[in-house]
Amino acid sequence: xxLAWSGGDRVWLTRAIAAVAxxxxxxxxxxxxxxxPTPPHPGAPGWLLAIAGSVAATIGIAALGVxxxxxxxxxxxxxxxxxxWIVAGAILAEAHAALGPGPYRxxxxxxxxxxxxxxxxxxARSAARRDLEPAAAELGALAxxxxxxxxxxxxxxxxxxxxWADATTLRxxxxxxxxxxxxxLSAWLADAPRVATVLAGATIAIQLGAIxxxxxxxSRVAATVGLVGFHVGVAAFARIGYWSPVVLLxxxxxxxxxxxxxxxxxxxxxxxxxxxxxxxxRRLALGLGAMVGxxxxxxxxxxxxxxxxxxxxxxxxxxxxEPVVAWGPLRAGEAIVDGWIVDAIEREPSRVxxxxxxxxxxxxxLWISAREPGAGRGSPxxxxxxxxxxxxxxxxxxxxxxxxxxxxxxxxxPSVAASWE
Numbered sequence: 001x002x003l004a005w006s007g008g009d010r011v012w013l014t015r016a017i018a019a020v021a022x023x024x025x026x027x028x029x030x031x032x033x034x035x036x037p038t039p040p041h042p043g044a045p046g047w048l049l050a051i052a053g054s055v056a057a058t059i060g061i062a063a064l065g066v067x068x069x070x071x072x073x074x075x076x077x078x079x080x081x082x083x084x085w086i087v088a089g090a091i092l093a094e095a096h097a098a099l100g101p102g103p104y105r106x107x108x109x110x111x112x113x114x115x116x117x118x119x120x121x122x123x124a125r126s127a128a129r130r131d132l133e134p135a136a137a138e139l140g141a142l143a144x145x146x147x148x149x150x151x152x153x154x155x156x157x158x159x160x161x162x163x164w165a166d167a168t169t170l171r172x173x174x175x176x177x178x179x180x181x182x183x184x185l186s187a188w189l190a191d192a193p194r195v196a197t198v199l200a201g202a203t204i205a206i207q208l209g210a211i212x213x214x215x216x217x218x219s220r221v222a223a224t225v226g227l228v229g230f231h232v233g234v235a236a237f238a239r240i241g242y243w244s245p246v247v248l249l250x251x252x253x254x255x256x257x258x259x260x261x262x263x264x265x266x267x268x269x270x271x272x273x274x275x276x277x278x279x280x281x282r283r284l285a286l287g288l289g290a291m292v293g294x295x296x297x298x299x300x301x302x303x304x305x306x307x308x309x310x311x312x313x314x315x316x317x318x319x320x321x322e323p324v325v326a327w328g329p330l331r332a333g334e335a336i337v338d339g340w341i342v343d344a345i346e347r348e349p350s351r352v353x354x355x356x357x358x359x360x361x362x363x364x365x366l367w368i369s370a371r372e373p374g375a376g377r378g379s380p381x382x383x384x385x386x387x388x389x390x391x392x393x394x395x396x397x398x399x400x401x402x403x404x405x406x407x408x409x410x411x412x413x414p415s416v417a418a419s420w421e
Contacts, residue, residue: 003111009263015073016251017117017141019087020110020244022069028092028107029062032099042372043303044098052095061088062123079121086114109148109245113252116144119284127280141212142252148245149227150208156204177352206230213253224253328410328416330354340402356402364399365404366390380404383411 032052040049051057065088072081089111097103155366159236162255206226212219227249237240258264295301323346325332335341336356343357351369371387381388381403410416 010138010259011073011075012139012256012263013251014077014117017113018085019108021072021114021336022066024107024110024244025085025089025092028089028096029058029105032058032092032096035099040064040100041098041102041303045303047299048091048095048098051091052099058092061091064088065092079118082114082118086111089114090190106189106242106244106365109145109242109248110145112144112148113141113248116140116142119144119288122287123280123284126283134401138252142220145245145248145252146210146213148224149207152392153204153207153210156207199237203230217255218225220253221255227253234414235269262358310358327352327354328413328419330406336402337405338398338401340399342406354406356399356406358398358402361398364390364403366403368410381407383407385417386411 033055040052065085068081068084068088071077072085078133089107091105093111106165110302112380113194115135117140120136120138121133123140124136137159172353204394207230209223209226212223216218228246231242231249303348323344325345327345327347330342330345332342332345338358339360340356340358343363344353346353348356351367354368356364356366367389368380369387371382371385379387379389380400381390384406388403388410390403
């Protein structure tokens with residue numbers, strides 16, 4: 001197989017991955033130190049919470065990870081150094097997830113890429129071809145980076161199906177991550193259902209197209225451009241910035257040695273891996289199968305299965321929302337206050353989406369779910385027994401009055417509390 005870094009010195013690729021790992025380790029330690037406004041997950045293992053609650057443990061694990069990442073950037077670095085920073089990052093990411101409302105998925109990418117490097121190098125050693133280690137590591141990194149996006153696309157299709165690309169999903173996401181009535185692309189997208197549908201469909205297509213990252217140089221560049229554009233678009237429309245994967249995509253997906261002469265060296269390429277190295281292929285397949293089986297069998301599986309989603313979805317996988325005409329005291333189409341109306345109500349098993357609309361002030365989205373006893377207040381609209389989420393809500397905006405009325409009406413209706421039981 002011809003690689004994008006064909007003829008390139010891959011040590012710089014390894015160092016780019018290590019640099020992203022170091023930034024992530026420092027960021028994870030800082031985030032754990034700052035804590036979160038929500039209580040720890042009730043199913044979190046005690047040892048994860050102990051790490052999250054200890055400054056010394058957090059800094060120590062991060063420091064060990066940084067040292068390992070620096071060492072992994074050497075030309076003759078042992079596989080153990082890469083494995084060490086992967087483990088350190090995984091522990092810190094899980095400790096932060098246990099401490100707060102859920103995992104930050106932007107930290108997953110570099111760990112997956114690092115695992116791809118390790119698997120690629122192990123494959124080359126199993127094939128008794130140490131000379132292929134750099135190229136195999138590159139291909140492994142590309143394959144695992146591609147898997148991150150393929151997993152995101154298939155989870156959307158497997159959960160909500162084609163309905164994920166409806167006119168509502170991206171508009172709700174954009175509004176949930178922008179201030180109420182905020183100007184700019186988020187507000188514009190909220191009132192552009194056709195554009196939202198096109199962008200949602202493009203999101204799935206681009207993520208599925210990530211398979212091109214390891215099919216060849218041309219498809220790799222095309223997939224890289226599409227995925228980087230996807231991340232920039234998400235940052236612009238929804239104000240969600242995942243910049244670590246952008247750096248990894250740019251480092252892995254573009255043929256830098258063609259552009260920078262200093263990066264060019266003579267190197268050996270993989271060739272036809274599946275036909276030339278059948279024994280190594282079988283060992284890799286068995287190893288991956290064992291890893292998956294172990295991940296499913298460990299007792300912590302139940303916790304991670306529940307926690308690696310929004311807290312409101314702990315009882316099941318992502319599901320398609322069901323439009324309803326009425327829920328509790330609310331009915332679609334009814335007026336609330338100051339010109340705001342209930343534009344739509346859509347229900348999931350453990351939460352309800354209420355869309356409010358105003359002829360002059362646009363649309364707003366409320367995500368309503370059961371509030372755990374003793375849970376801290378997450379938004380100005382939370383009520384006893386109800387968590388009513390709208391990130392960045394501003395009490396002084398016109399929307400806040402309508403949201404407050406909705407919250408009060410829901411809190412006063414006993415059928416709403418009963419609907420969560």
